[in-house]
Amino acid sequence: xxxxxxxxxxxxxxxxxxxxxxxxxxxxxxxxxxxxxxxxxxxxxxxxxxxxxxxxxxxxxxxxxxxxxxxxxxxxxxxxxxxxxxxxxxxxxxxxxxxxxxxxxxxxxxxxxxxxxxxxxxxxxxxxxxxxxxxxxxxxxxxxxxxxxxxxxxxxxxxxxxxxxxxxxxxxxxxxxxxxxxxxxxxxxxxxxxxxxxxxxxxxxxxxxxxxxxxxxxxxxxxxxxxxxxxxxxxxxxxxxxxxxxx
Numbered sequence: 083x084x085x086x087x088x089x090x091x092x093x094x095x096x097x098x099x100x101x102x103x104x105x106x107x108x109x110x111x112x113x114x115x116x117x118x119x120x121x122x123x124x125x126x127x128x129x130x131x132x133x134x135x136x137x138x139x140x141x142x143x144x145x146x147x148x149x150x151x152x153x154x155x156x157x158x159x160x161x162x163x164x165x166x167x168x169x170x171x172x173x174x175x176x177x178x179x180x181x182x183x184x185x186x187x188x189x190x191x192x193x194x195x196x197x198x199x200x201x202x203x204x205x206x207x208x209x210x211x212x213x214x215x216x217x218x219x220x221x222x223x224x225x226x227x228x229x230x231x232x233x234x235x236x237x238x239x240x241x242x243x244x245x246x247x248x249x250x251x252x253x254x255x256x257x258x259x260x261x262x263x264x265x266x267x268x269x270x271x272x273x274x275x276x277x278x279x280x281x282x283x284x285x286x287x288x289x290x291x292x293x294x295x296x297x298x299x300x301x302x303x304x305x306x307x308x309x310x311x312x313x314x315x316x317x318x319x320x321x322x323x324x325x326x327x328x329x
Contacts, residue, residue, distance in 0.1 A: 083148050083149070083150060083180075084148065084149055084150070084151075084177065085146055085147075085148050085177070085178045085179065085180055085182055086146060086147050086148075086149060086155070086158065086175055086176070086177065086178060087144065087146050087175070087176050087177070087178035087182060087184070088128075088144065088145050088146065088147065088158075088172060088174070088175045089142050089143065089144050089172075089173040089174045089175075090109075090113070090140070090142075090143050090144075090145070090170060090171060090172050090173060091140060091141050091142065091143070091170070091171050091173055092109050092139065092140050092143065092169060092170040092171070093139055093169040093170075093209075093210070094109065094134060094136070094137055094138045094139045094140065094319075095137060095139075095169070095209035095210070095320065096169060097109050097112075097136065097137075098136040099133055099134050099135050099136050099138065100130050100132065100133055100134045100140075100143070101130065101133045101134075102114070106136075109134075109143075109170060110128060110130060110145075112166065112167065112170060113128055113145070113162075113166070113170065114126065114127065114128055116162055116165040116166050117147065117149075117162070119165050120153070120158070120161045120162060120165055121149060121151045121153070123150075123151075126147050126148065126149055127147070128145040128146070128147045129145055129146050129147070129183055129184050129185060130143065130144070130145045130184055130185065131143060131144040131145065131184040131185050131188050131191070131327045132185070132191065132324060132327075134324060135279075135319050135322075136319060137209070137318070137319035137320050138319045138320075138322045138323070138324070139210070139320075139322065139323045139324070140323065140324040141194075141323050141324065141325050141326070142173065142324070142325065142326050142327060143324055143327070144184045144188070144327045144329075145184045146178055146182055146183060146184045155175040155176060155177070158172070158175045159172050159173075159174070159175050184327075187329055188327050188328065188329060189274065189328045189329060190256065190272060190273060190274045190275070190327075190328040191272070191273065191275070191276065191324065191325075191326065191327050191328065192270065192271070192272040192324075192325040192326040192327075192328075193270070193271050193272075193276065193281045193322060193323065193324055193325055194268050194269070194270050194271075194322075194323045194325045195212070195268070195269040195271075195281060195282065195285040195317065195321050195322050195323075196210070196211040196212070196266060196267075196268050196321045196322075196323065197211060197212050197213075197214045197218070197266070197267040197268070197269075197321060198211040198212065198213050198214065198265060198266060199214055199215065199216060199217055199218065199262075199265050199266070199267055200213075200215065200265045201215050202215070204265070209320045210320065211266070211320065211321050212317055212318055212320060212321035214267070214289065216293075218260070218262070218267055218289060218292040219292040220260050220261070220262050220267070220292075222291060222292055223260040223269075223288040223289075223291060223292050224259060224260050225298065226287075226288055226291045226298050226301055227258040227259065227260060227269075227271075227288060228258070229298060229301045229302060229305075230255050230258055230271075230284060230301065230305075231255050231256070231257060231258055232254065232255060233252060233253070233254040234252065234253070234254075234255070234305045235251050235252050235305065235308065236251055236252070236253050236277055236280055236305070237251040237308035238304035238305065238307065238308045238309055238310050238312060238313055239277065239279075239280045239283045239284055239287075239304070239310075239313060240277035240278050240279055240280050240283065241278050241279050241316075242310070243278075244277050244278035244279070247278075248277065251277060251308075253273055253274060253275050253276065253277065253280070254273055254274045254275075255271060255272070255273040256272045256273055256274070257270075257271070257272045258270070258271040258272075258284075259271075260288065269281075269284075269285045269288060270325070271284065279316050281322060282316045282317045282318075282319070282322060283310075283313050283314065283315075283316050283317075284313075285317050285321075286313070286314035286315040286316055286317045287300075287301065287304075287313045287314035288314070289314060289315075289317070290313075290314030290315070291314070295314070296312070296313070296314055300312045300313075301313075
């Protein structure tokens with residue numbers, strides 16, 4: 083039995099996240115169905131590096147899959163890209179160790195939250211970026227972002243139901259930076275792991291600070307107290323990209 087390590091990209095606008103669900107179309111379901119056609123077998127289970135919410139995108143998402151077929155990796159890539167819809171693409175495929183697991187072997191991830199700051203909606207970025215028709219204060223946002231770097235208890239930066247599903251809400255952020263290029267503003271964050279909605283809440287908090295609706299002290303108090311009310315709004319999913327997974 084071979085264990086393949088596969089990277090894909092997908093536009094998540096038409097999917098209810100990555101993980102398979104009974105009542106909605108997901109990326110995992112579509113990928114497994116294509117795999118079954120390629121290998122001429124029952125669809126094998128793929129193990130993703132993350133779940134991702136409905137509407138969230140991925141530029142380099144990793145999964146592993148165990149197969150009996152001797153199909154070479156080059157043929158796997160070409161065959162899958164023929165069978166997959168146009169909003170999902172296989173980027174690479176390689177042999178992995180038997181015990182490799184895309185989720186449990188990941189050492190870290192990088193997310194990007196993308197804002198379109200044009201005064202009018204950019205129709206070509208619909209469902210690909212969050213329309214925020216103001217110029218954010220990037221310097222102020224970067225000062226606030228630096229407060230989130232390091233090991234902290236991010237209980238205030240996740241949905242309430244998430245807290246009961248994880249052993250700990252402590253995570254380490256390696257780097258967080260806000261950049262602006264023309265009418266596109268990107269919030270890039272890299273860490274060893276992320277809680278449910280953590281990036282979207284952090285991004286919303288930085289925007290609130292840019293608007294003067296929250297302060298740097300609010301971030302420090304939120305990290306200390308776990309009080310969600312001290313943070314900003316949870317931004318919509320369409321601006322979020324799983325940018326990279328590190329092994």
